[in-house]
Amino acid sequence: MPNSDDSTRVRLLDAAGTVFADRGFDKATVREICTRADVNLAAVNYHFGDKARLYVETLLHAHEVVFEQVPLPKWSEDTPPQQKLADFIETMLQRMLLARSLPWQARLMMREFVAPTTDCRELAETYIQPHNRILMEIIGELVPAETPEYSRFQIAFSIVGQCMFYKMNSSLMQALVPEEQIAEHFGPATLARHITAFSLAALGQPDHFQKYLQTLSEEIAT
Amino acid sequence: MPNSDDSTRVRLLDAAGTVFADRGFDKATVREICTRADVNLAAVNYHFGDKARLYVETLLHAHEVVFEQVPLPKWSEDTPPQQKLADFIETMLQRMLLARSLPWQARLMMREFVAPTTDCRELAETYIQPHNRILMEIIGELVPAETPEYSRFQIAFSIVGQCMFYKMNSSLMQALVPEEQIAEHFGPATLARHITAFSLAALGQPDHFQKYLQTLSEEIAT
DNA sequence: ATATGTTTCATACAGTTGTTTGAAACGTGT
């Protein structure tokens, strides 16, 4: 009957998180997970049945933690959609760049986005769908009413795509961008400003990106 | 001395391509590769030393083939940068979506972008850097002259990020977008048009995306 | 204290993996 805060279970869940995150599902071994969790090898099979189910539960656990650790700000009735979009982008980036530091959850989420191991229907329904719906609603406020749905989907993916890119291709980025610039101009806050401006401009708020670029060159000039 | 068009070598290289592409480095087995190539199991070790070196050579081979199979169009002196950007995006998407059909090279490239197995310095220098340089030059023609370099990097990544997203998250996309819409509105040509319009609008060619959206809703209306 | 259900443990098992081996087959120049 004691089940909820079972120490071995959560210890296993945590250890599995780190290991899965930086080894991937295949290269991660049950043995390493158990060693790290300081539990017996058989514990995985006892508590989760097999490696695959442990993985799924770890994924769900990871999303839960990240989503509540970096929540979306509350918006009032009259928050302008531009502000909402800015918030959304910054939240998304922070959730992703969270992985840079200690917690492993974001890294794990990214991995699953990119090379899905399970069919992850449950994951999509529980976390990704609602998240995407919010973005779609914001976009709905920013485009003409007649804009077809598929077009709004494309816009959503254009925005999300920008965010994801920085997280996933950090190694590629480091091969292309000089090191000094990375430290200074590719942190979460700066990137959020860039992506927001870029996307708002694309959506017919032309001032945003042009003004933003002007600001930058003025900063440089001084 | 016979080395260049060694039949087993290239057969191995091709088979390795397909297998690595849809299984990934870890899950791909030397056995499957050899079976598919119709060569003996020991051939990999004889010709390439080990699995890792086979992988690297496969990667280089893949890039070479894709880049020459889907080349950038030639531009004249007075090709407008808007056109160049459109071409660049379409080429990139076609290279990526190429993977949908027979050839495996693009899938493989994507995999390596996302979860690099090797440090792939050679890859970055030979293929990715020059490719990125072209994009940076196009962007240079589209933004104010004073725009700082890091900002142009960010813009480049915003564009590339959009393209990559569709390729990598096709499974995620399928979970979010209704099936009928995918077939009709998420092919390479349509996506290229969307991303081009979106990005040009962001870069202060506001007409592009607004006009594009208008066109869409008019098409719907009829 | 005893019994019962739960959790942990050490160990073993069966399968798959990359890699090695040594002999056979092949091609080529003499």
Next chain:
DNA sequence: ACACGTTTCAAACAACTGTATGAAACATAT
């Protein structure tokens, strides 16, 4: 026809994997 370097082959090896097992340790309620 011979010899020699190259390439192929079947078979085996050693290491590692996820999983199963059955006994021990534990907790809890009667």
